[in-house]
Amino acid sequence: MEKQLKIRVANTQYDIIKLVAKEIMGWELNDDPSSDDWDICWQDYAVTIDQFNNLKPLQKINHFPGMFALARKNKLALNLQQMKIFFENEYNFFPNTWLLPRDLYDLKNKGKNKTLIVKPEASSQGKGIFLTKSIEGLPEKCVVQEYISDPFLIENLKFDLRIYVLVLGCDPLRIYIYEEGLVRFATEEYIDPLNSIDKVCMHLTNYAINKNNPKFITGNGDEGHKRSISWLFGYLDDVGHNTEKLWNDIKDIVIKTLISAHPYLSYIYRLSHPHDISNSMCFELLGFDILVDSSLKPWLLEVNHTPSFKTDTPIDELVKRMVILDTFNLIGKPPNDNERNALLLHTKTMLKSLSFNEMKKWRKTEENRSQKLREKIEQEIEGGYQKIFPNDIGDYEKFIMGARRAWSKNHSSLKKSEKIVEEEKKPIKKKISFPKLKKAFFEPPKIKPIKLREMTPKPSVMTISFYKPAPKYSQASFYSIPKKKRAFSGNFVKPKMVEYEGEMAREESKGYMRMKIISYYL
Incomplete structure (x- = not known):
């Protein structure tokens, strides 16, 4: 009899996660936050290093340690700015950004007479965000961006896109993008921010802010203030825009953004589990927020490592149920106890019996075999997902090398500290x-x-x-x-x-x- 999978859902508030896991996938729910008897863990907060270190082989958790490198607004801006030093023309998909207090002098020189949007370093749902034209009186620590004042408008309303991205591995990177998503509209007709700088429901598209406006219309996906991406692309096609280019540009943004944090993610992952061959102990469902300007150029606003899965509207229910179902399918079935024990015994035997060079060769062979098996399974059950990295389209190797150079430059002291720690662990007479x-x-x-x-x-x-x-x-x-x-x-x-x-x-x-x-x- 096939073993029933167990998913720990004690630390998630979203009922749709539990519903899809139990009613559609047929998995057993584990509501005990202290239990380690599970195959998959879904939680609404980031995974700690200690929690990741204590994972059993072949268990999976829905976060990568260190993903704050993208999820925190200041860290995201720092990574992208570093990449822009190496690739000025290729990393031009995010607004001019200043991190206070570090960039205050530069902001005073370059931010004059511009509309600025001010964001806390780590927040969500539009909390603490405001527009200003004055550099005086800003919070001591915050992220300041040049406001994009020429957004693409539909029905004279500003909107942004919520793109769902699934990361199935960090070393090497394995990235999938979901072909359906959400279009979130502001609830006040757009006018130039010069005369409307305090109108948050006009300039911010966050659902948490606009749902409280009496003008908010729920709709069913083709109307109202929250619609589907498939509707948007149909609308753009009808008015003569090139949606294929827009979608390819969005995929390019996703890949380059994840590459900017790749050295750190893989470093933390291998530091905790150096002998993991499968590259599959973590998965992460990210929410990329994209704004489209009047020339149909996409701009990255932020990355959410814990996107909301509330289903307040019909389109939320439809899109998020599909995203979660296809995510669970792509995660793959973990081996049963016998397979797990056999794999552990085989790995330990190999590590003990082989020389260093033999072990290196064996590991490379096993990683390639595991990757080919995963690719074969994933191709059969992609559902609404599309694999965008690695692929045969586009050369991203130079960006990977650039990210490594940036990492080496900015984290040499960290590497040196880690080396010292490792040296101190060695026995000395x-x-x-x-x-x-x-x-x-x-x-x-x-x-x-x-x-x-x-x-x-x-x-x-x-x-x-x-x-x-x-x-x-x-x-x-x-x-x-x-x-x-x-x-x-x-x-x-x-x-x-x-x-x-x-x-x-x-x-x-x-x-x-x-x-x-x-x-x-x-």
Whole structure:
């Protein structure tokens, strides 16, 4: 008899999640927030590192650790700005953005006489958002964007799109986009913000704000203030617009946005589960908010990692039920207990028995096999989803490399800290009585650099000690950049005893390296 899947829904408020899981998928609901007896977990808040670390093999959870890199407005803006440094023309799909207080000086120079939209760093449903033309009196910490004042209008109303995006893997990235979505209209007819800057129901399209306006009309998907994307594309086709290009531009925005955070997502994922071969312990259903301007160019407004699944209107019920059902189908059926135990035993055996190079080759083979199997299953049950990455259309490798360069540049200190932590975990044969003594052993001395203008024509010489384990070789040499030349040479000594405040510590097996640095003009 086939095992019935269990989904933990103790930490979600949305009844439609439970309804689809139980009534349509036939899964068993687990309402115990402390239970670990489940195959799939759906929760309305982000997953913590500890929670992700404690996942059993082949369990799945509906968030990636570190997704705040896209979901928080300030982090999203920072990632996209970094990518724009490398690819100015390709990353021009988000408004000019300033992060306060960091960019206050730049905002005062470039934000004058512009309509600005001010957003809290982390909020949802339009909370705390307002328009202004004054730079004075802004919150101390916030995100400020140049307001797009020429939106595409239908029935003289501004609108935005809620696009559903499913991420099924982060290393490598696996991205699906849903072909249906929501069009959310403002409830007041649009006029230039110069004369209507305080009209939130005119300039903000958030449903949570506009539903309280007496003018709000529920509709059924083809009318009212919330409609379907299929209706919108039909309308645009009828008036002669190129909807195929618009949809391709939206897909391009989704891919490039996720690539901007890819190094961080994969880093956190592999840090917690380095031996996961399936790349499927997490999945994430994101809500991309897109605004279309008068020239039909799409603009990214924000990314929601916990999009609302309330079903207040008929179109909400229809679209969200389809999205959730196809998401559950694409997640795939986790193996039963026998398959799980067999996989774990096989993996542990391989890791113990293989050499490093053999293990690397075996892992690559298993990852490719697992990926091909997933692709075959996903192609059969895509439903309303369309895989957009990886694909054969568009070359995104340069953006992936650019994201890695940005990550390496901005997170070198984090990587160094992690490396230090890992080094400290390694067993070292030493006995140290005080933390200060440990610091004295392992922190290199601070040495004032020699400036060229202070040097005499003759070589200047100084001898320093590097407090690091001595390598196997007794001599070393190094030549630096052409403007100056340094010859490094030295020998190695082993300390016998170190005294510190009356206490003694012995370094039993570590040597030190003493180097002589000779600097002179070429």
